[in-house]
Amino acid sequence: MNIASVRRPIIPPTPPRAPDNLSFFGRLAVIRQNMIATWGQRAYEEEIIQGRFFLHKSFILNQPDAIRHVLLSNYENYKRTPAGIRMLRPVLGEGLLLAEGHAWTHQRRTLAPAFTPRATANLVPHMTAVLDETIAKLDARADELIDLREIMQHMTLEIAGRTMFSFGMDRHGPTLRNFVREYAERLGRAYFLDMVLPVSWPTPMDRARARFRTRWTEFVAMLIAERRAAGKKDGAPPRDLFDLMDEARDPETGKGFSDEQLVDEVATMILAGHETTATALFWALYLLALDPDTQEEVASETRGEHLDSMADIDRQKFTRAVIDETMRLYPPAFLVARAARAKDNVAGAEVSKGDIIMIAPWLLHRHEKLWDQPNAFIPKRFMSKEPPDRFAYLPFGAGPRVCVGAPFAQAESVLALARLIGAFRVELVDTDPVIPYGVVTTQPDHSPMFRITRR
Structure with missing residues (x-):
């Protein structure tokens, strides 16, 4: 029997779980710092947890059939919450992620052809060019202490720029990163009034977000103008x-x-594309540094591969499983919250208009009834003949509103991880545990130092 199959899997560190009897206001205080630290042990064991959110009931769903009902069977009955809209609208506007009704249908139908497997395959050369440059820069820093989180952010931003506009982000990258950092550190956090007031009632933070949005959309419009100025040959x-x-x-x-509309769609694709992929790659590299045996399996799979086409990417089955397991343990979108438009019945629970439905991939992916060793890093679980239930694993959502860019993100993540681990051995130097925290996405609480060496 393969030693890797019998050795004890690693269990990466997580925030301490909240007391199950944590008060409402105590929970609110934790939400602003780390949403994923607000859930207690019950949330990892029970299928449905009912509570209250001011005048309405709230439900945490960990049952795949119930989630299927909300995200697929009756998805039109569930809209984004006021807090969710407030967090996302300043950076995404009325783009695909936030649009509702006919506007969403129009956007989805219009964008779908841009993200087919064939369209993604045509963008792989942009990805490989950036990876070649990144590997060359890392090669020059072999044996140094490096911040792989920052490097992944720069790399995925460069890939986003080239796949979106066919030009690099050397000039504009720092400005875009500053926008992302500014929003995440202050404006992207949920405050008390954000959660209790209707969207039509502006909160003090909404005014600051509106000022941010003006500057942000001007920046994206400038990128579009620069791309249009570059033109395109007729035909x-x-x-x-x-x-x-x-x-x-x-x-x-x-x-x-x-x-x-194009400004909002471009903003959505750049932000959703580069930030979530950078985060997923950071966590994958962190896990592989904690687990050298699994890292060697990835390196072995990539050995001798050219890795410059979709066919090459599709052959990286184990590397894909590592990415899948990484996004199980660290889902980029750690919470999906919806408000009911009308009465409904979800797995026997009576839902009234205005009630809050929470589907938390962070909880779902670590639920003790759905996963064997839920907190352990075991990529081979995704190579089983019996894949997980479609509504128990939601790194890109599910139903009609599943992420349209999922094939692109998966191809980029597998390609990048395979190329990086094929080129370098990655070692974690920092001994402090890296704790995930949820604000906009599932981020590390600090950027640990790594050392890389050429294979």
């Missing part, structure tokens, strides 16, 4: 995502995006 095939999105038309109405 030439689309060369990047911007070409695909700019030329996209709703197959039913024939309508494309206005300039204002």
Whole structure:
């Protein structure tokens, strides 16, 4: 029997779980610092937990059939909560992630062709070019102490820039990173009034977010103007995502995006694309540094591979399993919250209009009834003949609103991890445990130092 199959798997550190009797206001205080630290042991054991959120009931769903009902069977009955809209609208506007009703249907139909497997395959050369440059820069820093989290952020931002606009982000990258940092550190946190007031009632933080949005949309519009100035040869095939999105038309109405809509769609794709992928890659590298045997399995799989096409990416079965397991343990979107538009019955629970439904991938992916050794890092669970229930594993959501960019993100993550581990042995130097915390995405509480050496 393979030694790797019998050795004890690693269990990476997590925040301490909250007392099950934590008071409402105590929970609110924790939410602003680390949402995933607000849940107690019950949330990891029970299928449905009912509570109260001011005048309405709240439900945490950990039952796949109940989640299927909310995200698929009756998804139109559930809308984003006021706090969710407040957190996302300043950076994403009315883009695909936040749109509702007919606006969402139009955007989804229009964008879908830009993210087909064939379209993603055409963008792989942009990814490989950035990876070649990143590996060359890392090669020059072999045996030094490095911040892989920062390097992954720069790398995925560069991939986002080239796949979106066909130009690098050397000039604009620092400004974009500053926007992301500014929003995450203050404006992207939920405050008390954000959660209790209707969206139509502005809170003090909403005014600050509105000022941020003005500056942010001006920046994205400038990037679009620069890309348009670069032009495109008449009759030439689309060369990047911007070409695909700019030329996209709703197959039913024939309508494309206005300039204002295009700003929001581009902002959504750049932010959702580079930030979540950078975070997933950081956590994957961290886990592989904690687990050298699994790291060697990834390196062995990549040995001798060119890794410059979708066919090459598809052959990296174990590397893909490492990415899947990483996103199980550290789901980029740690919480999906919805408010009921009308009465409903969810797995026997009576839901009234305005009640809050919470589906937390952080909880779902570590639930003790759904997973064997739920807190352990075991990539081979994703190579089993029996995959997990579709509604027990939600790194990209599920149902009609599943992330349209999931194939792109998966291809980029597998390609990057395979190339990096194929080139370097990664060692964690920092001895302090890295604790995940949830604000906008599942982030590390600090950036540990790594050392890399050439294989």
